[in-house]
Amino acid sequence: MYELTRENPDDRWEVEALYDLCFAPGREALSSYRLRDGVAPLRDLCLVARDDLGILGGAIRFWPVRVGTAEALLLGPVAVHPTRQGEGLGGALIREGMARAEADRWPRVLLVGDAPYYRRFGFRRLAGVEMPPPTNPERVLGYGAWDGVSGRVTPWAH
Numbered sequence: 001m002y003e004l005t006r007e008n009p010d011d012r013w014e015v016e017a018l019y020d021l022c023f024a025p026g027r028e029a030l031s032s033y034r035l036r037d038g039v040a041p042l043r044d045l046c047l048v049a050r051d052d053l054g055i056l057g058g059a060i061r062f063w064p065v066r067v068g069t070a071e072a073l074l075l076g077p078v079a080v081h082p083t084r085q086g087e088g089l090g091g092a093l094i095r096e097g098m099a100r101a102e103a104d105r106w107p108r109v110l111l112v113g114d115a116p117y118y119r120r121f122g123f124r125r126l127a128g129v130e131m132p133p134p135t136n137p138e139r140v141l142g143y144g145a146w147d148g149v150s151g152r153v154t155p156w157a158h
Contacts, residue, residue: 047097057084060075061078065154072149
């Protein structure tokens, strides 16, 4: 059993260690990280999953970005500890994070990921949305109100 709660500042280093464990070295060199530089994640949408002993099993973050002139959320990273994968924890984090994003009135969510996995949550490939290179356009996925939205994904302007 896991409890999903809002990530708080005290969770930061533990969450970063989880991301380091789950993703390849150099993850922060990916183009999606350039969109996060100097921009804080949306704290009300960032979640951690802890078991009944308080052990971190997973985490998800959301960041504001712009696509052309439209506002969007960038989902990611989402990670589940390797010993907890296959238990549905990633799906629970995504569903709860997306529900909170919708309640917070964000009209669209963007991510770079595997379509077969994210399709179950309603994500689809986005044509006309350009992530900074090098990003495989086949992996640019979106959820929500994307009709008429296109262009380059850029960092959130303060």
